[in-house]
Amino acid sequence: MSLSNAACAHSLTLTNNRGLVLRFVRAPAAIAALIPAVQVGAGGGSNAVAQATFAWGDASPAAVFVAPANRRILRALIAITTGFDGAGAALTLGDAADPDRFIPASQVNPAAIGVYEVTPLHTYGSATTVLLTITPGSGATRGAGLIQLEYAQ
Numbered sequence: 445m446s447l448s449n450a451a452c453a454h455s456l457t458l459t460n461n462r463g464l465v466l467r468f469v470r471a472p473a474a475i476a477a478l479i480p481a482v483q484v485g486a487g488g489g490s491n492a493v494a495q496a497t498f499a500w501g502d503a504s505p506a507a508v509f510v511a512p513a514n515r516r517i518l519r520a521l522i523a524i525t526t527g528f529d530g531a532g533a534a535l536t537l538g539d540a541a542d543p544d545r546f547i548p549a550s551q552v553n554p555a556a557i558g559v560y561e562v563t564p565l566h567t568y569g570s571a572t573t574v575l576l577t578i579t580p581g582s583g584a585t586r587g588a589g590l591i592q593l594e595y596a597q
Contacts, residue, residue, distance in 0.1 A: 496502040500587035507577040519594040521561040526588040528554035530581020
């Protein structure tokens with residue numbers, strides 16, 4: 445666990461044994477400083493990053509990305525930019541065979557603005573749709589964020 449003043453006034457970073465990194469940000473305006481810039485590699489061993497936004501009222505599960513065959517997923521990230529206000533709100537990131545393959549609901553707090561990141565190092569044998577499952581929660585009126593998936597080209 446580490447406490448840092450580098451990127452913003454108040455942030456807390458926690459890492460668990462599954463490689464999940466949780467960054468809690470006190471100041472919502474500072475969230476952008478914690479989300480890596482999207483840079484699509486130009487080949488030659490560089491990586492590519494796919495990004496999609498989501499909100500509490502979106503259809504679920506939502507297809508956020510088609511992972512290319514034989515490309516390793518290096519990083520998966522859910523950033524909550526507007527906290528979900530519904531009771532029992534939950535998010536998972538995975539695929540049809542395993543809806544929480546990358547990020548399970550137990551490791552994301554949709555009510556808290558922050559960044560939830562894993563390094564799954566998973567390779568699909570064929571092109572596979574990555575799904576975000578959104579449960580907005582009872583009485584939800586708000587909630588939004590973005591997904592990033594980095595993969596080897």
